[in-house]
Amino acid sequence: MNLKEDLIKHFDPNGPGIQGNLFGLPYTPETSELIVIPVPWEVTVSYHTGTAAGPTAVLDASSQVDVLVKDIPDAWKLGISLAKIPDGLYAESKHLRELSAQHIRRMEKGEPVLPADPLVNKINEASESLNIYVKSAVQRYLREGKMVGLLGGDHSTPLGFMRALGEQYTRFGILQIDAHADLRKAYEGFTYSHASIMYNAMKIPAVSRLVQVGIRDLCEEELHVMQRSKGRIRTFFDDDLKAKRYEGETWASQCDRIIDELPEHVYISFDIDGLDPKLCPNTGTPVAGGLEFQEAVYLIRKLALSGKTIIGFDLSEVAPGTNDWDANVGARMLYQLCNYMAVSQSKLRMATQ
DSSP states (O other): OOOHHHHHHHHHHTTTOOOOSSGGGOOOOOOOOEEEEEOOOOOTTOOOGGGGGGGHHHHHHTTOOOOBBTBBGGGHHHHHHHOOOOHHHHHHHHHHHHHHHHHHHHHTTTTOOTTOOOOHHHHHOOOOOOOOHHHHHHHHHTTTTTTTEEEETTTTTTTHHHHHHHHSOEEEEEEOOBOOOOSSSSSSGOOOOOGGGHHHTTTSTTTTEEEEEEEOOOOOOHHHHTTTTSEEEEEHHHHHHHHHHHTTOHHHHHHHHHHHHHOOOOEEEEEGGGGGGTTTTTTSSOOSSSSHHHHHHHHHHHTTTTTTTEEEEEEOOOOOSSSSSHHHHHHHHHHHHHHHHHHHHHHSSSOOO
């Protein structure tokens, strides 16, 4: 009997979980099939802060998630764990966020952004260093044969992950669930802004298609990027989806249309503000509208069962606020993302399969 089998044999999924472990499960990174990389970073957020505390808050809340998934009976046996949060990363984010806030306040007073602004350059360099760290961590786990997810932090955090996949796959698509298009170029002067993640992702040659779902807040610049993409970006705006629903189209058929736009290999980039803000009121930039929790899960489930392969995911912009609500929602969405990626890779089987 190997170590993982021994852990499974002696763990009671009906009892309290193991404190300090993701979802209270008994696994370590060595005994896990899937590793979640925490990235407590929010240097370029442009409205409310708090998402850098997301990984710790989600970890704490995850112990309250019941690990039974009725359609995936052995989900808890997969082996999921959270990698160690890097020493000093949260403190560095907090320090740099204070500097970026100074810069943003100057901009709001009408001061121009200078190309050689030393403060902006410092933050851009630190953000690129973060991208390099994330890419390296993802590549290490991929070499070990692990499935990988990422838990932010703000939505700038997964760029290194996407770059790693760009070297692993010749072609893949991104399914973005989000309130915002995130297609701004160097927003507020910051090359790696959370508002620019998809603009930067589209620079990766292997990204053949970006499919955006739930978008309901964008600027003219972003609309032009969509229009000039020659079909490489396909956006399902929240108001259009809802209008079709009011006219009788089902969510099931809309999900089929969304999935049809994606290539064989798919990376999911899930900004929690893609959900209705009653589910994530403390996220950095909440926007009225959005998906219900089960609507998002239904889409992910359909994707997992479509024959396409989920090759990675991120969950970002979970900010705990003054209570556990956002973290509870984030922890449950994280568990769904983990399980359905495993289903798509035949690491777990559905009860009906």
